[in-house]
Amino acid sequence: xxxxxxxxxxxxxxxxxxxxxxxxxxxxxxxxxxxxxxxxxxxxxxxxxxxxxxxxxxxxxxxxxxxxxxxxxxxxxxxxxxxxxxxxxxxxxxxxxxxxxxxxxxxxxxxxxxxxxxxxxxxxxxxxxxxxxxxxxxxxxxxxxxx
Amino acid sequence: xxxxxxxxxxxxxxxxxxxxxxxxxxxxxxxxxxxxxxxxxxxxxxxxxxxxxxxxxxxxxxxxxxxxxxxxxxxxxxxxxxxxxxxxxxxxxxxxxxxxxxxxxxxxxxxxxxxxxxxxxxxxxxxxxxxxxxxxxxxxxxxxxxx
DNA sequence: ACAAATGATACCAATATGATATCATTACAT
DNA sequence: ATGTAATGATATCATATTGGTATCATTTGT
Numbered sequence: 483x484x485x486x487x488x489x490x491x492x493x494x495x496x497x498x499x500x501x502x503x504x505x506x507x508x509x510x511x512x513x514x515x516x517x518x519x520x521x522x523x524x525x526x527x528x529x530x531x532x533x534x535x536x537x538x539x540x541x542x543x544x545x546x547x548x549x550x551x552x553x554x555x556x557x558x559x560x561x562x563x564x565x566x567x568x569x570x571x572x573x574x575x576x577x578x579x580x581x582x583x584x585x586x587x588x589x590x591x592x593x594x595x596x597x598x599x600x601x602x603x604x605x606x607x608x609x610x611x612x613x614x615x616x617x618x619x620x621x622x623x624x625x626x627x628x629x
Numbered sequence: 630x631x632x633x634x635x636x637x638x639x640x641x642x643x644x645x646x647x648x649x650x651x652x653x654x655x656x657x658x659x660x661x662x663x664x665x666x667x668x669x670x671x672x673x674x675x676x677x678x679x680x681x682x683x684x685x686x687x688x689x690x691x692x693x694x695x696x697x698x699x700x701x702x703x704x705x706x707x708x709x710x711x712x713x714x715x716x717x718x719x720x721x722x723x724x725x726x727x728x729x730x731x732x733x734x735x736x737x738x739x740x741x742x743x744x745x746x747x748x749x750x751x752x753x754x755x756x757x758x759x760x761x762x763x764x765x766x767x768x769x770x771x772x773x774x775x776x
Numbered sequence: 777a778c779a780a781a782t783g784a785t786a787c788c789a790a791t792a793t794g795a796t797a798t799c800a801t802t803a804c805a806t
Numbered sequence: 807a808t809g810t811a812a813t814g815a816t817a818t819c820a821t822a823t824t825g826g827t828a829t830c831a832t833t834t835g836t
Contacts, residue, residue: 483715483746485739488794494735521796528814541803544812568630587761588641592632595749599630602742614734635825668827675783688834691781
């Protein structure tokens with residue numbers, strides 16, 4: 483059971499790092515700070531850029547900046563870039579008509595659980611992560627104030 | 630985001646089917662009823678057997694029977710046979726010391742969500758699935774009575 | 777001895793994951 | 807104008823997981 487992949491994890495770190503900076507930041511600098519393999523970090527930053535989460539500037543002194551406020555970047559949207567849709571529609575049984583009532587019930591249970599995960603991923607933002615981490619974990623249980 | 634794999638799904642169907650039967654049941658019969666490819670069903674039944682959920686009898690007139698009451702077979706245990714441990718320990722960061730507080734916070738959130746999933750999978754049993762399905766979905770919201 | 781069953785494995789194709797490498801393009805500085 | 811520092815786009819690769827098949831060994835009732 484793996485809710486987020488390494489790409490998503492790295493993306494979150496990149497977004498958090500850029501939240502604390504006002505200037506454009508080049509990949510080389512991020513690599514230095516975040517210990518993520520250069521080529522990999524580059525690809526992740528590019529994907530975030532294409533997705534509109536980062537704004538990029540090419541050429542000399544180029545680099546990346548956050549396109550939105552940390553508070554407005556939802557974990558769900560980050561995760562979907564790298565892990566595909568979290569939509570509840572694509573369950574195992576997509577293509578066939580419900581074979582019997584029993585497995586239908588299971589399916590409903592699974593969908594309920596997935597919905598819970600979806601809600602959590604939707605309400606958690608980069609801002610929450612920054613806040614949760616910077617005050618030594620004391621604000622740990624405050625992250626749902628926007629629900 | 631896929632909470633259960635096809636093996637687990639098929640295993641649940643097999644367990645549900647055997648719940649409704651008192652005699653030993655051979656793979657051929659299950660295949661007829663459950664529309665699962667023979668070789669695949671066989672492998673799944675064997676794994677369930679090795680895990681102690683089914684009791685098998687070899688030879689002429691052999692087959693499988695449930696080893697426990699439906700109410701005592703937890704979805705968690707079924708899923709773990711096919712999908713490995715749902716333990717919360719194996720997060721992405723297993724091998725390294727927590728690189729910074731921000732991602733630690735993320736990790737805690739992820740672990741909390743995983744714990745929720747774990748709880749659900751633990752409380753749901755084959756018995757619940759049978760009950761949920763057999764009364765035309767009317768008992769849909771009753772499945773947590775044992776929590 | 778035969779046939780009907782499971783046990784144990786080995787294998788295979790497709791996809792996802794984690795990561796690297798390369799060439800093209802842009803843009804500043806001189 | 808040219809070199810260099812940057813991102814853009816993509817191709818490639820190794821490994822693991824998933825979904826499924828095939829085969830041979832073993833057991834057992836008739």
